[in-house]
Every structure is written in C-alpha cells, then in structure tokens.
Amino acid sequence: MTLIEARVAPGVGVSNGTSSKAAFDRWFRYPAGLSQDALTRLFDSRRNPTQGTVVDPFCGAATVGTRAARHGWGFVGVEAHPEVAELGRVKLAAPPDLDELGALGDRIAQAKTLPVSIDAEHDLVRRCFTPEALTVLVALRTAIIEVDDPTQKYLKWALLATLRDVANVKVGWPYLRPGLSRTPPHLDVAHRFRVRLGWMIADLAGRHTTPEARVLQGDSGDAQTWAPMRAAGVTGTVALTSPPYLNNFDYADATRLEMFFWGRNASWADMVADVRAEMIIATTQQTTVGAAAAALSGLSELPTTESMVSDLVTRLAHERSTRRAGKAYDRVLPSYTQGIVNVLTQLRAHLEPGSWTGWVVGDSAPYGVYVDTPKLIETAATELGYFAAESEVLRTRGMRWRTNGTRHQVALDERLLWIRTPID
Numbered sequence: 001m002t003l004i005e006a007r008v009a010p011g012v013g014v015s016n017g018t019s020s021k022a023a024f025d026r027w028f029r030y031p032a033g034l035s036q037d038a039l040t041r042l043f044d045s046r047r048n049p050t051q052g053t054v055v056d057p058f059c060g061a062a063t064v065g066t067r068a069a070r071h072g073w074g075f076v077g078v079e080a081h082p083e084v085a086e087l088g089r090v091k092l093a094a095p096p097d098l099d100e101l102g103a104l105g106d107r108i109a110q111a112k113t114l115p116v117s118i119d120a121e122h123d124l125v126r127r128c129f130t131p132e133a134l135t136v137l138v139a140l141r142t143a144i145i146e147v148d149d150p151t152q153k154y155l156k157w158a159l160l161a162t163l164r165d166v167a168n169v170k171v172g173w174p175y176l177r178p179g180l181s182r183t184p185p186h187l188d189v190a191h192r193f194r195v196r197l198g199w200m201i202a203d204l205a206g207r208h209t210t211p212e213a214r215v216l217q218g219d220s221g222d223a224q225t226w227a228p229m230r231a232a233g234v235t236g237t238v239a240l241t242s243p244p245y246l247n248n249f250d251y252a253d254a255t256r257l258e259m260f261f262w263g264r265n266a267s268w269a270d271m272v273a274d275v276r277a278e279m280i281i282a283t284t285q286q287t288t289v290g291a292a293a294a295a296l297s298g299l300s301e302l303p304t305t306e307s308m309v310s311d312l313v314t315r316l317a318h319e320r321s322t323r324r325a326g327k328a329y330d331r332v333l334p335s336y337t338q339g340i341v342n343v344l345t346q347l348r349a350h351l352e353p354g355s356w357t358g359w360v361v362g363d364s365a366p367y368g369v370y371v372d373t374p375k376l377i378e379t380a381a382t383e384l385g386y387f388a389a390e391s392e393v394l395r396t397r398g399m400r401w402r403t404n405g406t407r408h409q410v411a412l413d414e415r416l417l418w419i420r421t422p423i424d
C-alpha cells in the first residue's frame, strides 16, 4: 500500500455544514453534511469513473446523491435514520407536476387560520415556539396530513425545515437549547413555509435528468439492507461518503424537534428505539458494555486494527477511571470500529473490484487521547484487502473550543481518505 502523507489541500473551506444556499442542500439543514469544497474534492475526476453508480453508505440527506444526479450518474445511498432517508428519496425521485405543487403549497399556506389546538404537542415542541407560531405550524401540519398523494412529502419537508426558522429559542445544530430565547429569524410561519417550498420547486425545475437513484433505509453494515441493490443487479463504481465522526453527533438526538413535531416519536425512548436503532455506535449515549465486548472480540480477525483499538481502549479506560462519572469513550471505540469494518465489508461486496472509495472523516481526542480515525479506517480496510490509500487534510477542527479550559488541546483535522476495493 502506498500512503501519501497527509497534506493540507489548498482552497478548502473551514466549515462542513450542509449548504444553506446550494440547490437541494438548502431543503433541510442536516448536521455534518459535506461542505461544497469537500464534495467537489470527492467528485475528483481522477478517481471517479465518467459514468456508473455512486454509492454512499452514510447518505444522510443525499448531498452526494444530488451531486451524482447533476453529473448524470446513478446513485445508491444507505441511511439508517428513517425520516432522513425519506428526505433523500424525495430529493432524488422524479418530481411531480411542479405548477400543481406550487398551487397546493398556496392552499396549504392558507390553512394557517384552521382552528387547531396545541395542547397535545410534545413539551419540547411547545418550548421552542410562541403559542401563535406553534398554532400556525400545527394548522399547516394538519392540512398537509390530509394530502393523500406523493406531493405530501414535499410539503412535509418544507414544513419541517421551517421549524428552526421560526423557533423563538436557540435551535442551532446539533443540539436544541430551549432554555435560551432568541428573536426568530422569520416571523411569518406560513410565508416562510411557502418560501421553502418555492426553493424545492426551483431546484426540481432546474434538474435536467433524473438518473436511476435509490436510497435504502437501514444499517449499511448489514448485508440485508443492500438486498434491493443486488436484486436490481446494480454494482457501484465508486463510493463517496462521510461517516459519523467518532464522538461527534447523535444523529437521532439532533433531529428530535422534527421527530416530535411530526409525531413520529412520542418520547426519547421511543425515538432511540426507532430512529437510532440501526446507526453505527459513535457516541457514549449509544454504548453498552455487552456491545463493546462483542465488538472487541469481533475485531480479532483484523489483528493490527484490534491492537490499535485495544491500546486506545486501555488509555481511554484509564482516563475514565480518573474522573467521577467519566464517559465511556473506551466502549464507543470498539463498537465504532466494528461498525466501520462491517460497512467496509459490504462496500467491497457491492462495488466493482478496484473501485475507489472516498471518505471525508475527522479524527478525535476524547479526554485528550488522540484517536486517528482516518488511520484506523485505513488500517481496517488494508486488513480487509483494500489497497492504495491516499489522504489529504481538508481542514483543521476543534479550534473554537481552544479557550475552554476543560477541553483537550489536541489539534484535530478532517481528512479525505481514498482507498480502493481489492482487484480479486
């Protein structure tokens, strides 16, 4: 394997949030999406075939999928979050009649005066809005639920994306802070909903082709999830992805407001069992003792990876033992690594031999113990038969915490890692 030493790529920006301006990305802000720069680098012509199918095993809101569609390529994405998987599908599906969708949007916006009650809304939802704004949101939701055809999903996502625009508390990503009030950036709820629907219609109208695209919902580390792709006889020619970073976001928690408002989940426990069930374990909230032990023994077939993980687990466990109620980072790491190994295994099975896979992924330093996640992924991939790794630094991270005395001072970065599936 040739490893080109990590170097800083010129001209790459400092943020990696989903763009609030780019077509399709602006439909709904989703945490840790790819920056436009990182995305452009992923679609690097030296590694991407000129035609074929792009695979994204952590496809989120389908940022990679819509860019693939722009290039006229096919796409298969896998996403564990059921509602976010739906958003990706809605973006990629052949659009409905857009004039009719606009007219329907106008009618829904008029429903703002429907007499509705907000008494039964989840407590968290009630804390995020003034009663007046919530009443309009509930009225629009009521009208949208009555739409009994495929356009309902466009209206639904326009409304869900409106929530954070009209909240009167801090709702920045990733986590809500309902205790901190603010002036909502947008006061006219129905108008904002219609503006957002207008963006969706404009983006759909501007798309020239609708290539073959599918978003599979489930765990991309599980062979079962990929069954529809196999059944359709599709094989990927390149994988472009950004996995959850170790110890970064809880993707279920990050969408709590939308899940409770839409009524998908009625409680935290319900949401964890439903939305988070198939996600890779990447945060301490997701770990259990049993899962960590099973993951560590599952790694025994990859001895170099196992030894890297075991060494880090020892150090993390030591750090935890020196703190009162310390966090179980030592349990997250084996489960996370095992989850990545499972995904690498499935990618190998669903891509042409010799396909490039590009990963945008950051490192981390829980309790100041440096975990080189890109290196860990590369090591596991090598032991699974992948080859030709290359990596470059896209941006430095973690600097905004520099002045927080309780935080570690380890410099972090985000890298683009390229590895190829074996040529059997």
Ligand SMILES: C[S@@+](CC[C@H](N)C(=O)[O-])C[C@H]1O[C@@H](n2cnc3c(N)ncnc32)[C@H](O)[C@@H]1O
Residues within 6 Å of the ligand: 030, 031, 032, 033, 034, 057, 058, 059, 060, 061, 062, 063, 064, 078, 079, 080, 081, 084, 218, 219, 220, 221, 241, 242, 243, 244, 245, 251, 278, 279, 280
């Ligand atoms: C860094 S985000 C990627 C965001 C994506 N690029 C986008 O356009 O929104 C990682 C995504 O992986 C998803 N995920 C986590 N574990 C997964 C798993 N085992 N299988 C499939 N998706 C998973 C999360 O729900 C999250 O949406």
